[in-house]
Amino acid sequence: MYPGILYLDGEQSTCPDRMQSRQAIAGDEKKLFCFRCGNNIPHLFAKTFSGILYCRNCLMMKRVEKSACLHYLEAKEDDRIFFTRPLKWAGKLSVAQRKGSDAVVSAVERLEPLLLWAVAGSGKTEMTFRGLEVAFEHGMRVCFASPRVDVCIELLPRFQEVFPDVPLVCLYGDSEGRFQGEQFVIATTHQLIRFYHYFDVIFIDEVDAFPYAKDPFLEYAVRKAKTENGTEIYITATPEKAWQDECMKGIRQHVKIPARYHGHKLPVPEAVWIGDWAKRLKKKQICKKVLNWIQKQRQNDKPILLFFPKIEVMYEVKEVLEQAGYLKIETVHSADKERKEKVERFRARETSILLSTTILERGVTFTDVQVAVFGSEGVVFTEAALVQIAGRAGRKATHPTGEVTFFSLWSNTGNETRY
Ligand SMILES: [Zn+2]
Incomplete structure (x- = not known):
């Protein structure tokens, strides 16, 4: 068993002393709650032919039934590995990218949330490099989550190249990689539901200008996957209206990386x-x-x-x-x-x-x-x-x-x- 991830019954090979367990689905039939994915919508629960109640919402990650338990180990402070200057990147940031990069570094150092409001094609991955380096220097555990599998697959070699010494795993539905306590995890946002109190920083690449609407359970998954003091950095080209308003009022920490060369935004598909x-x-x-x-x-x-x-x-x-x-x-x-x-x-x-x-x-x-x-x-x-x-x-x-x-x-x- 590795700390920070939820195991279903039978998945935990040994039962260490520190292992804790909790019921996967709480409540009665009128008010059910799936601890793993945060589902509390009645019609997203179902029953098998034999009458066993289960959560439909996270079915793709193996079925959790009403009687099931989730087992986990709390991640320990002394498991942390501190890296010295792990970033191996010779590239240069543009002036606009540097602004984004500095904001990410500051958010990581202070463990404060950030909205990186960056137009598609503005080089948002590069803007996370320095912040990631600072995180690894502080021994932090980091997840980079995207709703799209292909984004995760593309990111893996890029991050491996610039952080060659940091243990990294890429997780998605049928990925070869399996979580083995890595400090750096690239994952689809769906995979986040398997984690519990593990990450200090979670980057969420929303890709929301594209045909993938925001996951209603994402917020829960992020809250559950991070540590108590952990924080999240959202990266998006088109924040939802409420967030834009919060940015305008100064109550949401954000950095906006502007537009294409002629000053107009990329068309929103x-x-x-x-x-x-x-x-x-x-x-x-x-x-x-x-x-x-x-x-x-x-x-x-x-x-x-x-x-x-x-x-x-x-x-x-x-x-x-x-x-x-x-x-x-x-x-x-x-x-x-x-x-x-x-x-x-x-x-x-x-x-x-x-x-x-x-x-x-x-x-x-x-x-x-x-x-x-x-x-x-x-x-x-x-x-x-x-x-x-x-x-x-x-x-x-x-x-x-x-x-x-x-x-x-x-x-x-x-x-x-x-x-
Ligand atoms: Zn569920």
Whole structure:
């Protein structure tokens, strides 16, 4: 058993003296409470065929039943390891990034909460490096949590590279890594529910400009996973309204890292649920919401850049759009020999809709282009890719805004891809 994590019955190999246990689900049937995930919503509990009550909300982390216990060891002060200058990074921060970095360092030193309000693509990971170093120098235990698995997977090698000596594990639904008392944990926000009184600092990368709505139980999970004096640092491009108000009133500690070079913010993508689009495409149909969006842009004479997870999907959608009367359409992908010419024709407005794989996600600028992703849940659309795609809109100072829409198989409330 390792301190700081909750074990289910049978998961603890030995029973050390210090082991403590508590009931997983408390209360009676009218007022249930799952200690592990914080669920207290009646319809998020269910019964098995044999009548055993369990929590549906954290089912993906193995079922907890009413009679189950959670076992844990309290993390001890003398388990801490103190590192000397663990950060091995030769990179340089921009002036704006330094402002963010200094605020993170100060929050870590004082164990005070912080909102790092940073526009997507502003280099937020680099802004955490110095704060992490200070934390490890003080022997603190740190978690970096993101709602998205792909973000965690991308972060692992980056943090391993800059903190080569700090034991680090990356935890997500089917991760190879298993928690073995590491001082530094990268985890999906879902994994936080397994921890108890362990972290001194929890970074929460909300990625909330993207099709992943805020987890209603996240606050509980963070509170439970941190130590009594621990703190949390939220990193987000678009804080919720209440938080923005608190920042304005000066009651929420925050640092705001501004905008892109022309002073306007990155367009905030809108997530639109379109259901099982693959099934529809088989019948040569696409969701009305997509067609309406295209129609709206074309009525305003805006060029459209539409991204796809796969080449075949792109061709199928092209066919449907042509049937719907859109004729000035072209497709590009990495092996397309005419790619350059097609991009030029789109830039010259000879074509009005350009369909693309992720090949055009970076490096291209089109004036006043409106951007959408079809099937944004696809694995190719990592956070980094979606940030780049969103960045295609509003690049020109003359047209600094633009719509960005992510059409997705999942609805915002779906947890399917999030643990
Ligand atoms: Zn639960």
